[in-house]
Amino acid sequence: MNYKLSVNGTDHTVESTWEGESLLYVLRERLGLPGAKGACEQGECGSCSVLLDGDLVCSCLVLAAAAEGRDVRTVEAVAGPEGLSDVQQAFLDAGAVQCGFCTPGLIVAVHDLLERHPQPDDLTMREELAGNLCRCTGYGRIMEAVRMAADRRAASA
């Protein structure tokens, strides 16, 4: 059965014989959008984070067919035509990227965090991002990137 998905503002028709496929699988394997990563496929690691109608979700826990008629935004849409987003730039400047497997999920999650908490304190950002596991960095540079992005936004506001 075919269904339609709106991803990053583009409509896609998904031709699938099986509706049990997760949104993560369909994004990665059928729509050629491998930015979201799978590291647990049970909602624990946040590597697969995307926005669904503006809400941060684990795409591994969403059935792709159930996302029909909703607005899916992935890491691929974060950078604008003028280049990297402020959060992406801060990740690079702070040294928050090592293997980078957690990075796409974190980029989506930090954008979402800063929408809701423009100036998060340390415990707030640590708690808010606790659903995005990183095994390489110990989170120090990631927290630094969040502070950097928040400060730059505040300074340019």
Added chain:
Amino acid sequence: MSTVTGRRDRRGVGTGAARPDGIPKVTGEFAYSSDLWEAGMLWGATLRSPHPSARIISIDTTAAVAMPGVRAVLTADDVPGRPTYGLEVPDQPVFASDVVRYVGEPIAAVAADHYDIARRAAAAIVVTYDVLDPLLDPEASLTAEPLHPDGNVFRHMVIRHGDPDAVGDPAAGDIVVEGTYEVGMQDQAPLGTESGLAKPTADGGVELRIGTQWLHVDRDQIAASLDLDPDLVQVELAGVGGAFGAREDVSLQIHLCLLAKRTGRPVKMIYGREESFLGHVHRHPARMWFRHTAKADGTLVKVEAKLLFDGGAYCSSSPAVLANATCFAGGPYKIPNAVVEGSAVRTNNPPCGAMRGFGSVQVCFGHEGQMDKLAAALGMDPVELRLKNALAPGDRLITGQRLDGAAPVAALIEAVAASPLPGEVDGPMGLPGGPGRTTQAGDVRRGVALAVGFKNLMFSEGYDDSAAAKIRLFDGVATVSTACAEVGQGFVTLVHQIVHEVLGDDIEVVLNTASTTDVGSAGSTSASRQTWMSGGAVKLAADDIKAQVDLDPDRAEYLADVVHQHTPTTPLDENGQGEPHVSFTFACHRAVVDVDPELGVLRLVDLVTSQEVGKILNPVQLLGQLEGGAAQGAGLALMEEIVLEGGHIKNPSFTDYLIPTSFDLPELRVAAIIEEPEPHLGAPFGAKGVGEAPTISSGAAVIAAIRAATGLELPRVPVRPSDIALSPDRTP
């Protein structure tokens, strides 16, 4: 809050140069081994043993073969070459055929049109077993019937140093303390699970793109089992989602290449998280006994230790892990007399091998626990006791080897000890239990403690360790080839910095994808060795190019092709004496932990570190290694354990195997980074690997702080809430 950016006005060493793979990693375009795709590609899946020990009576693949969409089903009969593989000893079957020796041992592999069909087909293979009683106790393994033709003991070794019969003099006030310590099985848990894509090549060979730590040794093991000339096996590095030792052994490499050869089509495989837990080796669980003897003034007289490491079903790198544990069992102290005995044995538990810190992590819990016990028995400050015994340049290790490089152990301890202590936590979120708000501020007890550790850099005991690199300079572009596996550590950045430092900021540096086809082996990305070995090789190649340019500046093209070897080492003799190591790395941590003893919950409030690094090549990446390594050490102390029951992993998921989240960790503070350029030849600009030392003493410091807060002995790592809350020794 530490902001470290490093200068970026130059591009050479010492700057905070940005990662060359940074932009694709933040945009999601970077291609990990799990992101690969080929037209006509099949999906692979693996059937694994559900039993820790069983005889295989029969394997019936009929139903799987008959499923629509299934293109190949392979078992041991389909392995044309060597039926086994292994890093040190090829003792592990590619597919089990007669017996299975651990839960998760591969029995068959399937290729099919869809991921789910492949998995269903693997599940449709019918294996009949004669289930046997598993051997799960490493102690019992020493005397049990062998589980394998190679026997049950991977290695047994003894270090006898100084006077092995030395005893303390109680009349003079000498003190003896004994302790038994246990460390659980830790998983590397890299975020990217095992994955790769193999495809047949026109010349009858196979090409594999894979996340690995050691391309050439993967190639050699694939070639042996496929009965191919190694030149017909091309292994290329795909994007790697972390490694930490989990990718040093073969997992799906041989299976994928067999499937691609059989089907004539590209085949991709990705392990799910559960299969990843089954599919790679883990950190050895350890049981350790220590007896320390010291004079009344705290001077160490003798260290005795017995170490038992459970290597699980197959050898992997158990002998080398055990050697490290044994050599570093006493810690970074002056130890005039020592007897250390170590065994690594085979059981029906999951195989164990390399993980960051490699043997030194386990013994650090023991030697640091002992130093704290000794301090308590002597009525001495634990910091003072450590300073009194701290190793210094020129001292001998218990192997008899003299320290000829940096060993600023006392300075590392002093820096951490002098770092200011944090105040009370701010608000209920910062209490143990965090957002659960289960803890009353008045119930909290705080503990502060310090630990120090060390290990070797690079391979040891006479291993012929080398790394190759090539540079072609043409038209202002330096193209670098090395087979060093970038697993996230930032080696790719260092290549750019090293070449710029030697050849100038104006040239353009291009780093080829690491592969076995255009350059010789880089050796493994492990043992903190690539900065020195492959970084050193790149530096030598760049120096060579520079010399050529200086001699003849008008040529269009310059080529350099080098193989870098470190100072040779020697095997250990029958008393464990020799010159087994090239160089060493030292770090110290102090932890502050708040504990709610009623509930057993705790919070790591502060962690401060110091480390000796040779020379800083990139301050941002250095900090990333210090932070990431400390997180893995703290994780082991606080929460990380593969729980085994009857040989089964009970928690093979991120729901049940916990790794630290951002909320579990404080910001690591750095009290000192000591630069003493490495004197050995070949260390680029005096730099050495920095990635493992942070994982060694961080966990031991956390455990010691929990002990200090609770007054409990807590001999087992990780500490579980019940170890505190339900301890009969707890004083209300």
